[in-house]
Amino acid sequence: MREPRWRREGEEPDYRFSLANERTFLAWIRTALSLLAGGVLLEQFATRLSPRAALVTLATSLAVLAALLSLIAYVRWRANEIAMRHKRPLPSSVALPLLALAVFVVAGAIAMLLLRQ
Template identity: 55%
Template sequence: MPRPRDLRSGTDPDPRFTLANERTFLAWIRTALGLLAAAAALEAFGDRVVPGPVHAALVVGLAVLAAVVGATSLVRWMRVEIALRRREPLPVPATTAVLAVGLTVAVVVFLVGLAA
C-alpha cells in the first residue's frame, strides 16, 4: 500500500502526466458515484421490478462496488503518481478488473431477478 510520504520521493514529473493521472482518478470517482446513484435508485424504485432478496443483494452489491472502486481509485492514483516521480513503469490497473467483474455479477443477478 502506498504511503502519502512516498509522494515526496523522486523528482517532480511533467505536470501534464500528473494532471492526466488526476483526471483518470476523477473519472473513477465519477464511476463510483454513478454506482452509488444506481444503488440509491434501485433502493427507492427497484422493489417494483426485482423481488425482495435479489433487490437487497443488488442494492448492497452496487453500494459495496461503489466503495471498492472509490477506494481502489485512490490507491491507483497514488501508485501512478509515485511511479511517475520515480520514473518507474506504471502499475497494472486492478480497478478495471474489479469493476468489470462486479458489474458482470450485478447484471447476472439482475437478470435472474427479472426472470423470477
C-alpha cells in the same frame, strides 16, 4: 495540511502527466458515484421486482462496489504518482477486470429478477 512523505521523494513529474493521472482518478470516482446512484435507485424505485431481499442485496452490493472502487481509485492514483516521480513504469492493476466482472454479475442478477416477473 501536512504533505505526505512520498510527495517529497523523487522528481516532480511533468504537470501534464499528473493532471492526466488526476483525470483518470476522477473518472474512477464518477464510475463509483454512478454505481452508488444505481444502488440507491434500485433500492428506492424498483417496486415491481421481488423478492425484496434480493433487491436489498443487489443495492448493497452496488454500494459496497462503489466504496471499493473509490478506494482502488486512490490507491491507483497514488501508485501512479509515485511511479512517475521515480521514473518507473506505471504499475498494473487488476481493478479493470474485477470491476467488469462485478458489474457483469450484478447486471446478470438484475436481468434474472426482471425475467422472473
